[in-house]
Amino acid sequence: MRKTLATFSVWLLAVSAQQGVPQGGSNTIGVPRGTVTFSTTRQLVVEDVIVKSQNGKPVDNLKASDFLVTEDGKPQQIGVFEFQKLSNEAVPAPPPALQQRTEVVAAAAPPAVKPLTAIEIAPEKPGDLKYRDKRLMVMFFDMTSMPIQDQMRAQAAALKFLNTQMTASDLMAIMTFASDIKVVEDFTDDRDALTQDIKKLVIGEGQGLDETVSDDSASDTGAAFQQDDTEFNIFNTDRQLSALESAVKMLASLNEKKALVYFASGMTRNGLDNQAQLQATINAAIRSNVSFYPIDARGLVASAPLGDATKSSPGGQAMYSGSSARAVTGNFQGQQETLYTLASDTGGKALLDNNDLSMGIVQAQKDISSYYIIGYYSANEALDGRFRRVKIALKDKDTAARVAKLDYRQGYYASKEFGKLNTTDKERQLAEALMLGDPVTDIDIAVEIDYFRLAHDRYFVPVVAKIPGSELELARHGGAESTRIDFIGQVKDSAGKIVQNVRDTAEVKLKGQTATDLGKHPLEYDTGFTLAPGKYNLKFLARENETGKMGTYEINFVIPDLTADQKLLPISSVILSSQRIALDAAVFSAEKDKKLLAANPLVEAGQKLVPSVTRVFNKNQEMYIYLEAYEPAATATEPIIASVAFYRGKTKAFESAPLEISQGLNEKSKALPVRFSLPLGKLQPGRYTCQVSVLNPTARKFAFWRAPMVLTQ
Numbered sequence: 001m002r003k004t005l006a007t008f009s010v011w012l013l014a015v016s017a018q019q020g021v022p023q024g025g026s027n028t029i030g031v032p033r034g035t036v037t038f039s040t041t042r043q044l045v046v047e048d049v050i051v052k053s054q055n056g057k058p059v060d061n062l063k064a065s066d067f068l069v070t071e072d073g074k075p076q077q078i079g080v081f082e083f084q085k086l087s088n089e090a091v092p093a094p095p096p097a098l099q100q101r102t103e104v105v106a107a108a109a110p111p112a113v114k115p116l117t118a119i120e121i122a123p124e125k126p127g128d129l130k131y132r133d134k135r136l137m138v139m140f141f142d143m144t145s146m147p148i149q150d151q152m153r154a155q156a157a158a159l160k161f162l163n164t165q166m167t168a169s170d171l172m173a174i175m176t177f178a179s180d181i182k183v184v185e186d187f188t189d190d191r192d193a194l195t196q197d198i199k200k201l202v203i204g205e206g207q208g209l210d211e212t213v214s215d216d217s218a219s220d221t222g223a224a225f226q227q228d229d230t231e232f233n234i235f236n237t238d239r240q241l242s243a244l245e246s247a248v249k250m251l252a253s254l255n256e257k258k259a260l261v262y263f264a265s266g267m268t269r270n271g272l273d274n275q276a277q278l279q280a281t282i283n284a285a286i287r288s289n290v291s292f293y294p295i296d297a298r299g300l301v302a303s304a305p306l307g308d309a310t311k312s313s314p315g316g317q318a319m320y321s322g323s324s325a326r327a328v329t330g331n332f333q334g335q336q337e338t339l340y341t342l343a344s345d346t347g348g349k350a351l352l353d354n355n356d357l358s359m360g361i362v363q364a365q366k367d368i369s370s371y372y373i374i375g376y377y378s379a380n381e382a383l384d385g386r387f388r389r390v391k392i393a394l395k396d397k398d399t400a401a402r403v404a405k406l407d408y409r410q411g412y413y414a415s416k417e418f419g420k421l422n423t424t425d426k427e428r429q430l431a432e433a434l435m436l437g438d439p440v441t442d443i444d445i446a447v448e449i450d451y452f453r454l455a456h457d458r459y460f461v462p463v464v465a466k467i468p469g470s471e472l473e474l475a476r477h478g479g480a481e482s483t484r485i486d487f488i489g490q491v492k493d494s495a496g497k498i499v500q501n502v503r504d505t506a507e508v509k510l511k512g513q514t515a516t517d518l519g520k521h522p523l524e525y526d527t528g529f530t531l532a533p534g535k536y537n538l539k540f541l542a543r544e545n546e547t548g549k550m551g552t553y554e555i556n557f558v559i560p561d562l563t564a565d566q567k568l569l570p571i572s573s574v575i576l577s578s579q580r581i582a583l584d585a586a587v588f589s590a591e592k593d594k595k596l597l598a599a600n601p602l603v604e605a606g607q608k609l610v611p612s613v614t615r616v617f618n619k620n621q622e623m624y625i626y627l628e629a630y631e632p633a634a635t636a637t638e639p640i641i642a643s644v645a646f647y648r649g650k651t652k653a654f655e656s657a658p659l660e661i662s663q664g665l666n667e668k669s670k671a672l673p674v675r676f677s678l679p680l681g682k683l684q685p686g687r688y689t690c691q692v693s694v695l696n697p698t699a700r701k702f703a704f705w706r707a708p709m710v711l712t713q
Contacts (some may be wrong), residue, residue, distance in 0.1 A: 080375025123253035157357030266335025276439035443551025448572035
């Protein structure tokens with residue numbers, strides 16, 4: 001063994017000597033044939049550390065040797081050390097100078113030349129400081145979430161800050177989000193250019209993409225549906241979070257501390273939202289040293305119980321029971337909760353319920369006082385995606401005693417490489433990806449979870465995942481004839497215990513008609529679980545194996561005990577669908593258990609009803625509606641009457657004829673199936689609220705269900 005090692009070492013030295021000598025006077029380095037190249041990757045970790053004394057002022061006389069940095073308890077060697085000295089004194093913009101008239105006619109200015117490439121955030125090299133002693137702030141205008149009056153208010157606040165509150169150390173960048181992210185201006189201190197950019201913002205841009213509600217606070221807007229939306233971005237909260245994630249990734253190459261001031265009119269959360277996307281956005285911001293400073297552009301809002309002059313009042317009993325006012329308050333608080341979460345989890349602050357929106361920018365300005373940039377090359381070279389805890393302390397006890405605050409990020413998620421996995425490691429790495437605290441969101445996934453009663457303590461829970469077919473376009477362009485999609489998921493109860501899991505694989509052809517339809521039709525995958533009533537968490541992951549792209553979906557859900565409340569008629573989830581498929585054609589199915597398949601109420605006569613998930617339909621389609629009404633104490637069928645209605649705001653656009661069901665009670669589950677088949681051709685394209693009403697005249701009980709849907713041309 002010693003002889004082998006010695007020979008190998010000498011051969012490496014000989015290679016090194018030959019590489020250092022130019023061959024034949026050429027500039028090309030000669031490399032012996034058969035040379036093996038070894039490479040390694042070291043990750044530079046940059047921490048922005050704010051050190052303040054007892055009087056609140058920055059401590060500016062420290063050296064690299066004064067700091068002790070550890071990662072997961074292991075000391076790290078500081079390789080980058082800089083002090084950023086920032087000014088906090090506002091420098092008002094100079095008044096416009098008076099110009100004397102002259103008789104000489106000035107030459108016409110040449111027309112502005114439109115740039116050929118889009119403006120981008122200019123990067124900097126690792127360890128290099130491009131913006132020394134500068135405070136970096138981004139004003140991000142989310143036009144999709146702000147109505148016109150809020151866009152104008154945000155514009156005025158930005159102009160006020162530029163004119164009266166900007167300091168000599170401030171560098172500002174401007175980004176907007178309408179249909180996509182646009183960098184309007186890279187970091188600059190040119191007030192005139194920034195002012196012109198703000199004034200050029202298109203007021204009204206991004207309208208029509210706002211969220212709608214279907215509760216007691218809803219009003220009749222009469223708004224038409226925008227055809228630019230696709231099936232996966234109609235309900236746009238995930239789009240907003242994904243846009244913020246993309247924005248902070250643009251800023252990742254800059255080593256300085258950054259603040260992103262996010263102008264929005266709240267951020268509505270709904271049942272289709274992916275919790276993994278929220279976590280991925282926060283983690284991306286932490287890795288990029290970006291703090292969010294959300295500003296609620298609505299300012300201080302006083303909500304009238306029956307609505308203000310901008311919308312019609314809600315109708316019905318909700319006006320008198322107080323449920324309308326409660327719904328308004330709940331929706332408003334929910335919209336602000338996400339903004340607060342973005343700020344608190346990234347070290348920023350949210351400005352809520354304040355009419356002076358410029359105070360939010362000033363808050364970001366004050367929080368980024370003079371600070372130290374400390375960088376080190378992590379001794380842990382594993383790209384395992386795990387969280388690494390960072391601790392920074394002062395070595396000298398006397399120095400530490402006069403320091404009141406040491407502010408820095410407490411850790412980060414390491415990078416994770418999935419594209420270089422061999423066959424043996426793929427299964428293990430797929431399971432690890434599911435467990436990552438930093439979710440992977442390369443692939444868009446929408447998931448629907450429903451429940452149907454099997455017995456008093458057991459419910460069948462079908463889970464349907466939908467993936468855009470366009471996600472496979474990259475694999476097809478790479479020349480692959482087929483690809484494999486891996487699915488893995490788990491269900492945890494309220495105690496965090498895994499109660500169900502799924503692992504499946506599906507082959508997708510990338511040639512012929514299937515490839516042609518990839519950009520037009522989504523891929524659907526379904527599975528099912530048997531669960532008891534309670535609170536659960538589902539985490540689901542899909543991986544496309546040709547490119548290695550993955551997507552994570554996470555959501556909390558509740559399986560109710562439908563027999564606990566005897567006052568209302570218990571009903572199951574309501575399925576909206578436009579497709580029935582034969583069981584032998586359902587290649588995206590994990591229901592290998594024949595007993596579980598037999599228990600699935602969505603299967604009838606060899607065909608399966610496929611839930612829509614995104615609830616987006618076409619006028620040329622037939623809508624299938626399925627639900628179950630339960631009569632736990634009945635020994636024979638008690639007739640029920642059901643109907644379906646579509647509302648645009650508070651205006652009823654369509655209502656089906658009453659459907660009477662007098663037979664079909666399942667003796668074991670006490671379920672009475674309710675089925676509708678409705679043509680959609682008579683409805684106009686737009687956003688609707690679908691309402692299903694069920695009445696049991698014998699027991700004098702009723703139930704109704706509502707959900708938003710979209711109809712396209």
